[in-house]
Amino acid sequence: MEQFKGLQKSLYIWTDNADLDKRVEQLKTATGGEVALENVHRLSFASYASSSFDLIVIECAQLTDNYVKLLHMLKPSGKLHLISFIGAAGSLLQEIKLSGFINCREDSDNTLTAEKPGYETGSSARLSFAKKNSSTLNVWKISGDDDELIDEEDLLDEVDKQKPDPASLKVCSTTGKRKACKNCSCGLADELENEKKQENAAKQTENAKSSCGNCYLGDAFRCSSCPYLGMPAFKPGEKVQLVDNLLKSDI
Template identity: 45%
Template sequence: MSITAIPSQAVNRLKNGTILVLWGSGSSPDDVQRFSQELSSYQCNRVIVEHFERLILSGHSNSVFDVVLSNLIEPHMATHSFELLSEIVRIMKTSGVFCGKEKSDSRISSNLKLAGFCNITAEPSDNSFCAETPSFEVGSSSRLSFAKPAVWSLSDALVDDQVELINEDDLLDENDLKKPDAETLRVCGTTGKRKACKDCSCGLAEELASDEPVKPTTKSATSSCGSCYLGDAFRCASCPYLGMPAFKPGEKIQLSERQLNPDL
């Protein structure tokens, strides 16, 4: 394997950088050693060689490597899984360079994007690719320009005795404690709402028009058959006493305006 096979994007970052070389099955140890020795000629600060299957188990710290060269040693038998790419982006520094070869044509570009890489270039003719890590640390956060600071907050150092509370009795005055007049709370007898209905007969329409309480009028009904007092069994279909209990003959019964004008 010749050092000239290293992509130019990575060559520019080798000097004084920490480099990780990943190799897979099929590559001879002699080729791996020769490749790492050639890298040292670029005045790298440190070169670490790791097998694909051991990378995740190695437990490298976050943001360690400037350049990662993966599967560049023949016969290029390794495949970059999404799990492997996620581990690589974690251990790389910001704006780091990641170059390699894939075993065969696959979804390497899509997996690189999903793992968090950017500025991805892929060459289908030889299954090679290069990508960069973002210019910010993985897991970092930043305040948005339109984010507004909190209007007020209480310090964690304050104790209950230092916090001035509002007396809830001061929030009410004498008018709030007065019991409202029942006449002012009247609602329509038909709709149950404060607004009078179209054919209002309970007096609510007149009350709202005059802004003064109006008591519903009542009328005294007179029986034409003389048997209304006996109960519903002796009353006609239009009897104003229909539905009312029996009463004594001559007893005065007061009916409301609504009862005297039933909806037919």
């Protein structure tokens, strides 16, 4: 591990207690820095901050779900070192590369080494060809005198300014007119039916006559068949709109 000399903070991930103290001392001697310990089965519960270590040493490679986490735990250009790994080195190196590591290699002493890129995960930088070009800043600037511009209001006549009747806007897509087709499902048929009922109600109101002449005084002066029964009193001669359900009353 002489290649890791000078690294200040390392994490040693272990699987068993056999000679653990000896291995930790060897790592301290090789790096000359601090060494923290973590069990491989407890790594998923660990809460180390990002960019915490210069070096992470693992006793085995049974960390399929945690290589990305190790990448975040390493400082930029930090090293990942696997010893006594299990399985084919080629597939393991591929897995480490897909997790974001670079410079992945198999060493001669049955170990694997990889490196975190020299920038923090999630950082960004401006591309060299993304510089602002001052010649393109005024592409949409209009040249010429303001007198040449046309007033938009001059393009409209009085007919264009008139608001259309909302009732005329809804037409049947089949007939092309304000007339419902035979199998209407857009609601136009119901709307036309309601309009017809309102027109009939208005006509019946106009034709409603009082036989006693006291209907305007209120229910106390109205007979049992009075069309104004249940309505408040009103002034003589005042036009009153009868409710549709009153017009259909069987009384």
